[in-house]
Amino acid sequence: MLVGKDEANVGEGGNEKLIVLLGIFGFVAGLGLLFYELRGVQRCIHLVTVGAALEYQMGIEGRFRRWPHSVGRFINEPIAAAFIYSGVLASWVFLAISHASLVAAIISSGSTFFIAFFAVWRFYWYATKKETDEKACTAPQPRECH
Numbered sequence: 001m002l003v004g005k006d007e008a009n010v011g012e013g014g015n016e017k018l019i020v021l022l023g024i025f026g027f028v029a030g031l032g033l034l035f036y037e038l039r040g041v042q043r044c045i046h047l048v049t050v051g052a053a054l055e056y057q058m059g060i061e062g063r064f065r066r067w068p069h070s071v072g073r074f075i076n077e078p079i080a081a082a083f084i085y086s087g088v089l090a091s092w093v094f095l096a097i098s099h100a101s102l103v104a105a106i107i108s109s110g111s112t113f114f115i116a117f118f119a120v121w122r123f124y125w126y127a128t129k130k131e132t133d134e135k136a137c138t139a140p141q142p143r144e145c146h
Contacts, residue, residue: 016099023096027089034085038120041078042127049131082120086113 051064070076094109
């Protein structure tokens, strides 16, 4: 209905404007969902770290101390989220720009995918490193902590 020609169109270029607005709305909504997902990942990392510390203090080898980090040191929940949300955001960018220029849409959506993927990966690296540093600071050995 959005891309077809019918009597309900609102003048010349009405569909294009609607598709651009839809692309922008979808991108903003997808970005909001990505932020929500990243906050959940941050909480998960923290809770697993706290659970492992509690198990260590209790002297047990429980689920948190045996938590599998990833498959092949790369495949895990945050990386899967990076692929999914990067693809979704890139798709919305493509939709918003494709009516103006196919080349610009391909370049913009490709750039969006790689930037979003790198940002999620970097956030995951930062959150994991932060928890590792804080965990090291609460260990019995004295260390300089920030």
